[in-house]
Amino acid sequence: MSKINMQLKELTENVGKSYSVLQVDYPTPNQAALDFQPGDVHAVLAYLKGQGFRQMSLLSCVDWIEDGQFQLVYLLFNWEAGLRLQVRTRIDRANPVFTTVTGIYPGAKYYERDVHEFFGVEFNGNPDSSKPLFLENWDDMPPMRKDFDPQAYSDRKYKAREYKTDFNTKAGEGQ
Amino acid sequence: MATADKEKKLKEGWEGISRFFRANSLWMLMYCTGCCAIELPQAMTSRYDMERLGMGPMATPRQADVLLVTGYLSVKTLRRVIYAYEQMSTPKYIVAFGPCTINGGIYHDAATVIKSLDQYLPIDVYIAGCMPKPEAVMNGFQDLIDMIKDKTADGWKRYRDNYDWYKQNQIESLGELRIKDEYHE
Amino acid sequence: MVINQLPLQILTGLAILAFAFFWQTSLSGITRKIVARYHKRYGPKWYQEFRDIFKLMSKTGVTHGWVYDFGVMMALGGIMATVMFMPLMKFTAFPGFDNFFIYVYLFAVGMLGMAMSAVGSGNPLAGIGVMRALTQMVGYEVPFMIVVLAIINGHGTSSLSQLAAIQQQAGVLSWNLVKMPIGTVAAFICLLGMLGKKPFETFIAPAEIASGPMVEYGGKQLGMLMILHQFSIFIEVSLFMNLFLGGAANPLGFALKYMAVYVLASLISQAMGRFKIDQVIKFFYKIPIALAILQAVMVVYLGWGV
Numbered sequence: 001m002s003k004i005n006m007q008l009k010e011l012t013e014n015v016g017k018s019y020s021v022l023q024v025d026y027p028t029p030n031q032a033a034l035d036f037q038p039g040d041v042h043a044v045l046a047y048l049k050g051q052g053f054r055q056m057s058l059l060s061c062v063d064w065i066e067d068g069q070f071q072l073v074y075l076l077f078n079w080e081a082g083l084r085l086q087v088r089t090r091i092d093r094a095n096p097v098f099t100t101v102t103g104i105y106p107g108a109k110y111y112e113r114d115v116h117e118f119f120g121v122e123f124n125g126n127p128d129s130s131k132p133l134f135l136e137n138w139d140d141m142p143p144m145r146k147d148f149d150p151q152a153y154s155d156r157k158y159k160a161r162e163y164k165t166d167f168n169t170k171a172g173e174g175q
Numbered sequence: 176m177a178t179a180d181k182e183k184k185l186k187e188g189w190e191g192i193s194r195f196f197r198a199n200s201l202w203m204l205m206y207c208t209g210c211c212a213i214e215l216p217q218a219m220t221s222r223y224d225m226e227r228l229g230m231g232p233m234a235t236p237r238q239a240d241v242l243l244v245t246g247y248l249s250v251k252t253l254r255r256v257i258y259a260y261e262q263m264s265t266p267k268y269i270v271a272f273g274p275c276t277i278n279g280g281i282y283h284d285a286a287t288v289i290k291s292l293d294q295y296l297p298i299d300v301y302i303a304g305c306m307p308k309p310e311a312v313m314n315g316f317q318d319l320i321d322m323i324k325d326k327t328a329d330g331w332k333r334y335r336d337n338y339d340w341y342k343q344n345q346i347e348s349l350g351e352l353r354i355k356d357e358y359h360e
Numbered sequence: 361m362v363i364n365q366l367p368l369q370i371l372t373g374l375a376i377l378a379f380a381f382f383w384q385t386s387l388s389g390i391t392r393k394i395v396a397r398y399h400k401r402y403g404p405k406w407y408q409e410f411r412d413i414f415k416l417m418s419k420t421g422v423t424h425g426w427v428y429d430f431g432v433m434m435a436l437g438g439i440m441a442t443v444m445f446m447p448l449m450k451f452t453a454f455p456g457f458d459n460f461f462i463y464v465y466l467f468a469v470g471m472l473g474m475a476m477s478a479v480g481s482g483n484p485l486a487g488i489g490v491m492r493a494l495t496q497m498v499g500y501e502v503p504f505m506i507v508v509l510a511i512i513n514g515h516g517t518s519s520l521s522q523l524a525a526i527q528q529q530a531g532v533l534s535w536n537l538v539k540m541p542i543g544t545v546a547a548f549i550c551l552l553g554m555l556g557k558k559p560f561e562t563f564i565a566p567a568e569i570a571s572g573p574m575v576e577y578g579g580k581q582l583g584m585l586m587i588l589h590q591f592s593i594f595i596e597v598s599l600f601m602n603l604f605l606g607g608a609a610n611p612l613g614f615a616l617k618y619m620a621v622y623v624l625a626s627l628i629s630q631a632m633g634r635f636k637i638d639q640v641i642k643f644f645y646k647i648p649i650a651l652a653i654l655q656a657v658m659v660v661y662l663g664w665g666v
Contacts, residue, residue: 131357135287136250137350143286151284158348161278161291193418200408200415224401226392229408234571237422237578240415264420264579 005030008083011051019044033086038098041089045074045104052078053085056101059111061119065146068093070121074101091121100126118144197240197266198323199229201316204239204263206256209246210306211272217309218316228316236262241319244296246306247275249287253295254349260296267331268299268323270315277301294344297330369454373444380443380594381587385409387619388590391626398630409590416583424481424576431477432584438469439591446598447521447607448614458520460508463599470592471497474573474585481576489572492637493563499644500553500560503652507543507550510656511536511603514666520599524607535606539666543655544604546648551625553644554596558629562637597621 004026012024012032022035036044053076062071067090074087091098100123101108112123113133120142123129132138141148205215219225219232233239236259248256260269271292274280279290292298299322302315322328334341345352389406396403405411423429445466447458475494478486512518515526527535537544553560563572577585601607601617608614635643658664 134251136254136356137348140286148286150286153286154279154284154288154290157286158279158288158290159294159344160283161293193415196411196415196418199405200411202412221400224396224403226396226404227402229404229411232566234566235575235578237576238571238574238582240419262578264422266419 003029005081005083007081008032008085011083011085015044015047018047027086028084030082031084031086033088035088035090038089038091041072041074041087042099042101042104044087045076045101048076048085048087049104052080053083054079056105056108056111057084059101059108059115061115061121061144063093063119063144063146064090065093070096070119072098072115072121096121097124098122099124100129102126116142118142120145194323194326198320201228201230201241201268201319202233202239203230203241203243204233204236204259205243205245206252206259207243207245208248208252209244209273209275211245211302214272214306214309214312215243215245218312223309223313225313225316228320230316236260237264239263240267242267242269243272244269244276244292245272247273247280247282247285247288248292250289250349251287253289253292253345254352254354257295257345257352258354265331265335268319268328269296269330270300270302270319271298272302272307272312274303274305277303280305289348295341295348297333297341299328299330372452373454376446376448377440377443379448380446380591383615383618384590384594385413387622388593390619391623394623395626395630398627409586413583413586416586417580419579419583421579421581423581427480428477428576429581431473431475431480432581432588433473435470435473435477436584436588436591438466438471438473439588439595442466442470442595443591446595447524447602448598452521455521456519460512460518460520460523460599460603463520463595467592467595470588474588477581478573478576483576485569485575486573488569489563489565489575492569493573495637496553496560496563496640499641500550500648503546503644503648504550504554506649506652506656507540507547508603510543510652510659511540513656514540514659520602521607524602527606528609532606536604537606540604540655540659542651542658546651546655547600547604548625549648550644551596551600551621552628553640555593555625557625558632559635559643560640561629561634562640565634593622 008026008030012021012034015021015034016024019036019040022037023033024035025033027033034044055077056074057077058073058075060073060075062073064071069090070093071088071090076085076087077083078085096119098121100112102112102125109126109128110133112126112129113131115121116123116129117133117135135143140153143150143153205212207215217223225231230241236242240263242256242260242263244256260267271277275282275288276292276298279285279288282288283290289295300315300319302311304311307315319328342352386406386409388409389404392408393403393406442463445454445457445462452458471493475490478490511523515523517523517526532538552558556564564574565572569575574582574585597618600621601614605617605621608617659666
């Protein structure tokens with residue numbers, strides 16, 4: 001493991017003093033991944049924005065279907081120091097509701113729509129979050145959930161080409 | 176009777192002359208949302224030089240004769256392709272690149288990608304290969320030129336004659352044809 | 361040769377029109393071939409432009425309202441009328457009516473028709489294109505006019521055929537190209553702007569505003585527009601020839617000079633990038649206008665090159 005950025009290490013330690021960090025991980029020397037309880041996320045994001053993480057690059061989501069949980073991942077970026085931070089939290093998969101972060105990062109509006117559309121997570125406080133963004137004419141469950149079957153949807157929705165079979169292989173042929 | 180015969184002959188003669196000009200001056204509208212589009216620069220520049228066949232790129236559907244669909248189409252892009260195709264002035268042709276337009280290719284199980292383009296629009300020439308090499312692309316265009324000369328490139332006539340069937344398929348997969356999102360309200 | 365009867369005059373005008381169309385359209389194809397060789401390509405046939413135009417005429421046309429249709433007709437009519445007034449070698453269809461200002465005014469009818477038709481199509485990109493074309497016109501007209509007024513002042517006439525005749529008196533040495541080289545350079549830069557060749561291609565810009573004024577044209581209307589384009593190139597290049605290269609005394613001289621000017625402009629175009637519209641105006645109001653004023657001062661106050 002190459003040397004971890006000292007500033008980043010210091011920062012994660014400071015965060016750990018005020019909030020309960022469940023787990024700390026360093027995927028790359030200038031990137032840290034911190035796990036929090038869902039209730040802490042907004043306070044942590046507001047604190048980190050004050051520490052120079054002005055940009056929220058992405059809000060992503062992971063479907064942990066065996067644990068029955070969705071994991072929300074907020075990717076933050078600090079332009080002055082060149083540091084990246086993942087703020088992660090897990091919410092219940094059966095009742096996927098979370099509170100919006102548009103009050104802290106206004107740009108999160110579209111990422112929340114994206115996550116709502118592809119995973120079905122509701123964001124309280126973002127009135128646009130249930131508007132469609134990418135999908136058109138969609139009538140099934142959110143497509144990025146692990147229990148969604150794209151082949152069945154595709155077969156149901158789009159006409160396939162019909163092929164005429166004009167040559168049948170005998171047993172053992174064409175293997 | 177004689178005059179009708181003469182008129183028919185005249186019309187055929189005019190059609191023949193028009194076909195000669197159409198075959199040798201194909202202006203393309205490139206719908207480059209798929210990966211096959213990467214093969215077009217080679218076909219256009221000094222190595223294969225498409226311009227010697229009289230082909231050239233055009234900026235808008237109204238000016239173009241050939242619509243190049245380079246690869247897979249999602250529901251969202253198919254809607255726009257249909258718009259573009261219906262804006263083109265007849266006679267118009269479609270060249271479809273790669274297996275994605277034939278049967279879905281590697282996207283056969285994708286939830287938002289259509290499988291067979293000829294259900295929605297009439298195709299004149301398919302170019303096979305994932306992606307087709309520039310030689311195959313040039314060969315496909317040469318085929319299109321030959322087809323225009325011997326009157327078999329009649330996709331726009333098929334679209335006109337079977338308009339209801341095509342419309343029905345389009346509506347089945349797309350809901351409605353109108354572009355409807357927050358940017359078009 | 362001066363022709364006085366009206367039917368003969370009209371026939372001469374039509375002959376000039378036919379010559380202009382065939383020569384310029386062939387030359388466009390030849391230029392495409394030369395440019396292709398410049399790119400190390402094989403290039404199209406020399407008659408490719410004819411095939412393009414006839415193909416467009418055989419397609420169906422879509423209309424976007426009567427302003428759109430009428431504008432195309434008006435533009436084509438205006439430009440064709442301008443071509444008929446052009447003195448060609450020693451043929452003049454309407455003797456005495458080849459004053460320089462006639463071309464300036466008649467040419468504006470064509471451009472106006474084109475602008476009207478393009479805006480009538482209702483596409484916002486066409487509106488942007490027309491706006492840019494007119495802005496660019498403001499840019500190149502001023503230096504070009506300064507040079508031409510200097511020539512008119514120096515030679516004491518504004519008739520194109522007389523200007524050409526004056527320049528033919530002593531062979532190459534009496535051309536304005538030799539007598540007023542600075543003004544010729546300024547006018548050639550303005551000619552690039554008029555032709556829409558590449559540093560000044562801003563109003564077409566296919567990758568940016570989807571070919572600007574032509575965005576909604578297709579089929580027959582686009583075919584008419586291409587004919588119009590060929591005629592307007594003919595007028596612009598012929599004007600430049602008559603003003604600076606001594607016109608033409610015989611067909612061969614005309615063909616060679618015309619070809620030299622047009623091919624040079626096209627080759628320069630191939631080696632250039634595209635200016636933005638504000639850069640176009642800034643450029644025209646810096647370099648060509650400075651050269652033009654310098655030349656005008658030399659001709660009008662110092663009497664050099666007359």
